[in-house]
Amino acid sequence: MKSYDVIIVGAGPSGIFCAYELIRKQPDLKVLMIEKGRSIEKRQCPKRKTKVCVGCKPCSITTGFAGAGAFSDGKLSLSPDVGGTLPEILGYDRAEQLIHEADEIYLKFGADKKVYGIDDYQAIEQIRTKAIRANLKLIECPIRHLGTEEGYKIYTRLQEHLLEQGVEIRFMTMVQDLIVEDGRAKGVVTEDGESFYAPEIVVGVGREGSGWFADICKKHGIETRNGTVDVGVRVEVRDEIMKELNEKLYEAKLVYYTPTFDDKVRVFCTNPSGEVATEYYDDGLAVVNGHAYKSRDMKTNNTNFALLVSKNFTEPFRSPIEYGKHIARLGNMLSGGKILLQRYGDFRRGRRTTDERLVRNNIVPTLKDAVPGDLSLVFPHRIMVAIDEMIQALDKVTPGIASDETLLYGVEVKFYSNKVVVNQEFETNLPGLRTMGDGASITRGLQQASANGLWVARCILEK
Numbered sequence: 001m002k003s004y005d006v007i008i009v010g011a012g013p014s015g016i017f018c019a020y021e022l023i024r025k026q027p028d029l030k031v032l033m034i035e036k037g038r039s040i041e042k043r044q045c046p047k048r049k050t051k052v053c054v055g056c057k058p059c060s061i062t063t064g065f066a067g068a069g070a071f072s073d074g075k076l077s078l079s080p081d082v083g084g085t086l087p088e089i090l091g092y093d094r095a096e097q098l099i100h101e102a103d104e105i106y107l108k109f110g111a112d113k114k115v116y117g118i119d120d121y122q123a124i125e126q127i128r129t130k131a132i133r134a135n136l137k138l139i140e141c142p143i144r145h146l147g148t149e150e151g152y153k154i155y156t157r158l159q160e161h162l163l164e165q166g167v168e169i170r171f172m173t174m175v176q177d178l179i180v181e182d183g184r185a186k187g188v189v190t191e192d193g194e195s196f197y198a199p200e201i202v203v204g205v206g207r208e209g210s211g212w213f214a215d216i217c218k219k220h221g222i223e224t225r226n227g228t229v230d231v232g233v234r235v236e237v238r239d240e241i242m243k244e245l246n247e248k249l250y251e252a253k254l255v256y257y258t259p260t261f262d263d264k265v266r267v268f269c270t271n272p273s274g275e276v277a278t279e280y281y282d283d284g285l286a287v288v289n290g291h292a293y294k295s296r297d298m299k300t301n302n303t304n305f306a307l308l309v310s311k312n313f314t315e316p317f318r319s320p321i322e323y324g325k326h327i328a329r330l331g332n333m334l335s336g337g338k339i340l341l342q343r344y345g346d347f348r349r350g351r352r353t354t355d356e357r358l359v360r361n362n363i364v365p366t367l368k369d370a371v372p373g374d375l376s377l378v379f380p381h382r383i384m385v386a387i388d389e390m391i392q393a394l395d396k397v398t399p400g401i402a403s404d405e406t407l408l409y410g411v412e413v414k415f416y417s418n419k420v421v422v423n424q425e426f427e428t429n430l431p432g433l434r435t436m437g438d439g440a441s442i443t444r445g446l447q448q449a450s451a452n453g454l455w456v457a458r459c460i461l462e463k
Helices: 013-025 069-072 086-090 093-110 121-133 148-164 207-220 239-248 320-335 342-351 355-359 381-394 448-462
Strands: 006-009 031-034 076-079 135-141 141-143 168-171 175-179 184-190 195-197 198-204 224-238 253-257 262-269 275-281 287-289 301-314 340-343 407-418 434-435
Touching: 006 013, 013 031, 013 093, 013 135, 013 168, 013 448, 069 148, 076 239, 086 448, 121 239, 148 168, 148 448, 175 207, 184 262, 184 275, 184 340, 198 448, 207 320, 207 407, 224 239, 224 262, 224 287, 224 342, 224 381, 239 262, 239 301, 253 381, 262 287, 262 355, 262 381, 275 342, 287 301, 301 340, 301 381, 301 407, 320 407, 340 342, 340 355, 342 381, 342 407, 381 407, 434 448
Parallel strands: 006 031, 006 198, 031 168, 198 434, 287 407
Antiparallel strands: 076 141, 135 253, 175 184, 184 195, 224 301, 224 407, 253 262, 262 301, 275 287, 340 407
């Protein structure tokens, strides 16, 4: 029987920072991290060279050390107002302090010292005024931008640090189930049949693992609530259209409540001079995302960002994750397993985008294998209306967004829907089991996930 003091399932930001804090404060602890993906230096996506997905199992874009954050744009939101529910669980001041401490660790491992969104108050005030006139809410949040390639280096240093400090990390290892004895979580069993035991089990599997964790919760009676599914598109425009927002805020976090249905729509994950990318889930599901690089020679002429419509479900509906995946599968069905692409002008007129119309554009798509098509065959009418009304509102803040040639890629979907019920120590109703991060619908981004990991480590050490 292999025994440890703490077992962490998942090596994303929450797991990394939990392990970091445990070993920093108590170096003699036996800590095991179990990760279904690869170590960071082995996370290579063939599509980056071949432009064709070969169906790696597991996908190196969404799994492996640092999780989906390793190849994300690497934006650290330095305000508790953005990126999760830590303020609701821990209180605003404590969440703010933890975010600051997590930021200091990123700086220690090489993050850029520049912070966006705090320099030009007068310009930000003007942007806010235009947003108010368009019934949009500007959420002001300082941003530290790691960049996709620099973020990869920072997480590489963190992996080396954890290994040097004695944290045992098992890569390419899928946890099959929890070991529950006498009403308490006492360990985990892997798909290979190995069993590992510890008095403290922490699950931090990220959004990619939310479906797996939902099944685990159902099997063991772990209390959950229906969370939110965010479904929408990734918008791509020329940098010139977004110049003011990019330069002053880097990522403009704007929220809108649509006039027709009063649905919440938000701007998420803006990538100035970036590129649109495809992410693949284990079941082959292709969803759209975006990246941006720090290096000048890797920049493009386009800015991309997500427009996400938030859907919350009530009883008796209990399958919000499947709902989001179902919409994404419709897009995959129409595009041969790829990402659908539609010009906004065609989107508004209810017609399919063709290669001929795409060639006329000033905007050249950065996702080269996206398939021109018709998003109205994918999205429910209500989501179509919400996206259209949001684009019209954004056009009043940054004119040109509602141009006919603006590109819409679908489907982008974020799963926060397995909302696990936890206390302030992030303990579940199953003794011995704590959870954290995006996979438990507690956080929604790198920074709060990292801060969450620090706090869970301290709760474990106190106990």
